Amino acid sequence: CMCTQDKVLQFLNKMADESGIKDLTDPALAEFLSDSDALKEIRDLFHYPKAGTLPDADPSLVDPESDSIYLCGNSLGLMPKATGEVMKDHLDKWAKMGVFGHMSGEVPWAHCDEYCLEGVGRLVGAKKEEVSVCNSLTVNIHVLLTSFYKPTETRHKILLESKAFPSDHYAIESQIRLKGRTVQDSMVCLEPREGEETLRTEDILDYIEKNGDEIAIVFFSGIQYYTGQLFDMRAITEAGHRKGCFVGFDLAHAFANVPLHLHWWDVDFACWCSYKYGCTGAGSIGGLFVHERFLNDQRERMLGWWSHKMSSRFVMDNVLDLDEGAAGYRISNPPIHTVAAMLGSLKVFDQVSLENLRSRSCYLTGYLEYLVKTLFGENSEQRTTKLSISIITPEEFHQRGCQLSLKFSSPIDIIYPELVKRGCAVDKRYPNVIRVAPVHLYNNYVDIRRFISVLQEVAHIVESE
Amino acid sequence: CMCTQDKVLQFLNKMADESGIKDLTDPALAEFLSDSDALKEIRDLFHYPKAGTLPDADPSLVDPESDSIYLCGNSLGLMPKATGEVMKDHLDKWAKMGVFGHMSGEVPWAHCDEYCLEGVGRLVGAKKEEVSVCNSLTVNIHVLLTSFYKPTETRHKILLESKAFPSDHYAIESQIRLKGRTVQDSMVCLEPREGEETLRTEDILDYIEKNGDEIAIVFFSGIQYYTGQLFDMRAITEAGHRKGCFVGFDLAHAFANVPLHLHWWDVDFACWCSYKYGCTGAGSIGGLFVHERFLNDQRERMLGWWSHKMSSRFVMDNVLDLDEGAAGYRISNPPIHTVAAMLGSLKVFDQVSLENLRSRSCYLTGYLEYLVKTLFGENSEQRTTKLSISIITPEEFHQRGCQLSLKFSSPIDIIYPELVKRGCAVDKRYPNVIRVAPVHLYNNYVDIRRFISVLQEVAHIVESE
Ligand SMILES: Cc1ncc(COP(=O)(O)O)c(C=O)c1O
Ligand SMILES: Cc1ncc(COP(=O)(O)O)c(C=O)c1O
Numbered sequence: 026c027m028c029t030q031d032k033v034l035q036f037l038n039k040m041a042d043e044s045g046i047k048d049l050t051d052p053a054l055a056e057f058l059s060d061s062d063a064l065k066e067i068r069d070l071f072h073y074p075k076a077g078t079l080p081d082a083d084p085s086l087v088d089p090e091s092d093s094i095y096l097c098g099n100s101l102g103l104m105p106k107a108t109g110e111v112m113k114d115h116l117d118k119w120a121k122m123g124v125f126g127h128m129s130g131e132v133p134w135a136h137c138d139e140y141c142l143e144g145v146g147r148l149v150g151a152k153k154e155e156v157s158v159c160n161s162l163t164v165n166i167h168v169l170l171t172s173f174y175k176p177t178e179t180r181h182k183i184l185l186e187s188k189a190f191p192s193d194h195y196a197i198e199s200q201i202r203l204k205g206r207t208v209q210d211s212m213v214c215l216e217p218r219e220g221e222e223t224l225r226t227e228d229i230l231d232y233i234e235k236n237g238d239e240i241a242i243v244f245f246s247g248i249q250y251y252t253g254q255l256f257d258m259r260a261i262t263e264a265g266h267r268k269g270c271f272v273g274f275d276l277a278h279a280f281a282n283v284p285l286h287l288h289w290w291d292v293d294f295a296c297w298c299s300y301k302y303g304c305t306g307a308g309s310i311g312g313l314f315v316h317e318r319f320l321n322d323q324r325e326r327m328l329g330w331w332s333h334k335m336s337s338r339f340v341m342d343n344v345l346d347l348d349e350g351a352a353g354y355r356i357s358n359p360p361i362h363t364v365a366a367m368l369g370s371l372k373v374f375d376q377v378s379l380e381n382l383r384s385r386s387c388y389l390t391g392y393l394e395y396l397v398k399t400l401f402g403e404n405s406e407q408r409t410t411k412l413s414i415s416i417i418t419p420e421e422f423h424q425r426g427c428q429l430s431l432k433f434s435s436p437i438d439i440i441y442p443e444l445v446k447r448g449c450a451v452d453k454r455y456p457n458v459i460r461v462a463p464v465h466l467y468n469n470y471v472d473i474r475r476f477i478s479v480l481q482e483v484a485h486i487v488e489s490e
Numbered sequence: 491c492m493c494t495q496d497k498v499l500q501f502l503n504k505m506a507d508e509s510g511i512k513d514l515t516d517p518a519l520a521e522f523l524s525d526s527d528a529l530k531e532i533r534d535l536f537h538y539p540k541a542g543t544l545p546d547a548d549p550s551l552v553d554p555e556s557d558s559i560y561l562c563g564n565s566l567g568l569m570p571k572a573t574g575e576v577m578k579d580h581l582d583k584w585a586k587m588g589v590f591g592h593m594s595g596e597v598p599w600a601h602c603d604e605y606c607l608e609g610v611g612r613l614v615g616a617k618k619e620e621v622s623v624c625n626s627l628t629v630n631i632h633v634l635l636t637s638f639y640k641p642t643e644t645r646h647k648i649l650l651e652s653k654a655f656p657s658d659h660y661a662i663e664s665q666i667r668l669k670g671r672t673v674q675d676s677m678v679c680l681e682p683r684e685g686e687e688t689l690r691t692e693d694i695l696d697y698i699e700k701n702g703d704e705i706a707i708v709f710f711s712g713i714q715y716y717t718g719q720l721f722d723m724r725a726i727t728e729a730g731h732r733k734g735c736f737v738g739f740d741l742a743h744a745f746a747n748v749p750l751h752l753h754w755w756d757v758d759f760a761c762w763c764s765y766k767y768g769c770t771g772a773g774s775i776g777g778l779f780v781h782e783r784f785l786n787d788q789r790e791r792m793l794g795w796w797s798h799k800m801s802s803r804f805v806m807d808n809v810l811d812l813d814e815g816a817a818g819y820r821i822s823n824p825p826i827h828t829v830a831a832m833l834g835s836l837k838v839f840d841q842v843s844l845e846n847l848r849s850r851s852c853y854l855t856g857y858l859e860y861l862v863k864t865l866f867g868e869n870s871e872q873r874t875t876k877l878s879i880s881i882i883t884p885e886e887f888h889q890r891g892c893q894l895s896l897k898f899s900s901p902i903d904i905i906y907p908e909l910v911k912r913g914c915a916v917d918k919r920y921p922n923v924i925r926v927a928p929v930h931l932y933n934n935y936v937d938i939r940r941f942i943s944v945l946q947e948v949a950h951i952v953e954s955e
Contacts, residue, residue: 120537
């Protein structure tokens with residue numbers, strides 16, 4: 026990503042000139058930016074909630090007919106309108122033909138996951154043979170580590186970031202113990218420098234360079250859930266490979282957020298959930314990637330009938346003919362209800378490339394950053410609240426996605442419910458962090474400006490009491 | 491199950507008297523039986539396909555407006571009408587409130603799997619703490635064997651039936667190899683006696699008695715997919731425990747088919763899929779059972795954030811507080827689309843007990859058996875076809891569920907497509923077996939009699955050519 030704060034500022038100034046709206050923090054400018062946005066119609070492909078249908082919005086504080094301020098797509102993405110139809114089509118098929126649906130119709134259920142592979146491959150930068158749509162994220166962490174984590178006496182460590190998402194942390198702990206090692210000896214959680222919130226790339230690479238001989242697996246998130254940091258997956262992979270480590274990534278917050286190039290970066294394996302930026306619904310179908318170099322690799326794995334080549338899968342003589350690549354890491358037959366949701370999402374991604382969305386995202390998130398710094402920066406002259414906010418997420422655009430993690434100068438436990446009452450959906454991390462994600466698919470400048478207004482309003486109210 | 495062929499015959503004769511229809515093979519008797527059936531309205535709770543909407547039905551051979559002859563619910567159960575509504579409700583919720591759906595509404599998504607536990611517990615004969623709704627069947631086989639298969643030098647074998655479903659077979663093979671053992675030494679597939687198709691219970695118990703000291707896990711299907719044999723799970727569990735083995739079951743074909751009493755039978759663990767008799771849709775959400783004696787057992791397992799107690803799950807300090815019982819074997823957050831389908835199915839099972847359904851099933855399947863023996867039995871005087879059929883599935887009602895596996899005296903490759911053209915849905919196992927499952931929920935005597943008619947018609951046609 027070649028964007029910078031300067032470029033964002035240039036853009037805002039240009040739009041200010043064009044519109045005649047001088048003050049860059051003016052809400053009217055947000056309206057102008059949204060109207061001028063070439064990708065504004067992508068929002069209409071989604072069910073964007075009204076403020077009035079959020080369970081805790083207060084109609085005396087926010088117009089129920091207005092759009093909610095939904096900046097929580099990093100936690101649960103919104104529903105594509107197409108998804109309802111795709112899911113209904115498959116329910117109708119089930120009602121009409123029962124078991125014949127496995128082999129009939131536009132998307133035979135026995136193959137429904139395969140219909141996702143091209144679209145998903147494009148999102149993660151992989152060939153169809155390198156990806157599978159299956160299971161859930163943490164199950165896939167286990168699928169991959171079961172096969173690729175082969176500790177020896179000298180090389181038995183798994184390196185990850187400190188404060189990883191609990192699921193990843195527990196999964197890795199348990200994989201280490203299941204393989205007869207101890208977390209004490211074999212789990213390394215890399216901490217940021219003293220006083221810093223995010224990891225410096227050079228420190229990650231340096232650690233791998235110095236200790237890589239002992240590391241079996243480097244397993245980082247692609248984007249860190251708490252800080253929003255986007256790791257340099259290419260450089261980490263290269264560093265790991267130089268020391269003979271396998272390198273894998275949990276792409277929960279990266280999938281469909283930022284363009285990925287797993288194949289070209291030479292990543293060994295990866296996995297993701299699809300319910301965040303992938304917009305497939307709560308807990309919906311996960312996915313995994315295994316690099317092409319393992320296409321015919323037959324390493325031990327957790328097998329099931331779906332690991333067997335389709336061509337002979339129904340011969341059922343119990344003699345395994347292992348499928349190639351990522352397909353051979355599948356275990357069970359695909360669940361049509363959740364795969365249908367993935368097909369619905371892919372209809373959206375078929376209409377707009379992740380590269381274009383990423384470009385839009387840089388400006389959206391850059392705008393949010395500008396407003397936060399200008400109106401809430403500790404040293405900003407334009408701050409009107411006692412409350413100040415610093416941004417944990419790295420400043421470099423190539424080190425972040427849609428999300429910014431905002432650190433508040435005081436606890437947010439009073440502020441947060443007031444935001445919710447006023448129609449905001451953001452992710453709280455008590456005591457004093459809120460994650461805000463302007464999602465490139467369906468958020469706009471107005472959402473962001475409204476959030477900032479609400480934040481100011483709430484801060485003023487709380488501070489006056 | 492206390493039913494027998496004699497009881498079925500008595501019942502048929504009684505109904506013949508009542509109706510004045512003398513010939514027990516008369517299609518009119520089937521109509522009378524269906525009309526008199528106390529549970530006939532359960533069919534209306536389902537979308538029962540018309541012949542005309544099956545993809546390969548020939549409208550010149552079967553009236554498109556007539557009901558199909560759907561006897562394939564052992565492979566994919568039909569769709570409950572309630573399911574469409576439950577799924578739509580959750581899509582509407584998603585559209586309306588996005589991320590807030592996790593903690594709001596009638597069924598908050600973060601807890602949606604818990605709403606299934608009472609109903610599922612009732613179906614398998616277990617307490618809520620002993621069951622989880624999660625993952626898929628074969629993934630759950632791995633979840634359970636990862637924790638319970640702890641081979642030692644002396645006790646390292648897994649005992650299962652021969653010709654187990656490929657997924658189970660491969661899963662067990664891979665678990666054995668992943669734990670550093672060989673299939674050659676550690677996998678025992680128990681064969682039926684020479685010339686027999688099903689296992690004798692006494693032979694299973696005998697084998698365990700003689701070899702149990704070497705067996706780590708006894709892992710049978712509850713009902714065998716190919717033969718339809720219902721195993722004596724209570725006796726097998728007792729025999730296994732007497733020799734210090736763990737005993738578990740794959741209930742793919744038993745779940746929601748026959749009443750189960752996993753807790754009372756003292757079974758250690760079990761797992762199932764829900765898309766057969768559970769009617770949740772292709773590939774939909776699986777489940778697992780872990781006996782109450784393991785409630786506070788903290789044995790090593792594949793962990794994720796959903797293994798952590800709910801009360802502190804979102805503290806996220808990466809210190810595991812393992813949940814109790816089956817809940818602690820969950821890994822990932824539940825997928826609402828497929829859990830919604832389970833909730834839809836449970837609305838049906840809330841209306842009629844599995845005991846009542848089982849009772850109905852014995853008569854339905856007994857009627858099918860009577861017709862097959864009478865009209866296709868090799869030694870039957872009433873056989874009008876060259877083709878004869880024998881039944882692989884045990885005769886004893888307590889050794890079977892809804893399904894009968896029919897063995898044809900000649901290859902079925904010509905017959906089978908002709909059945910399909912005439913609106914039949916049955917499961918073929920080339921070269922000469924067809925599995926037919928009159929499902930207690932939605933099949934009736936007329937479906938069965940029509941199937942037999944079509945079978946006769948097709949056999950006559952094929953034999954005259
Ligand atoms: C006995 C048995 N095991 C496993 C499976 C399939 O397992 P999964 O749901 O994991 O694809 C089936 C499905 O037909 C089955 O009958
Ligand atoms: C980094 C990360 N890992 C894992 C998970 C959850 O995993 P699962 O989909 O297996 O519940 C999340 C979900 O929020 C996540 O952000």
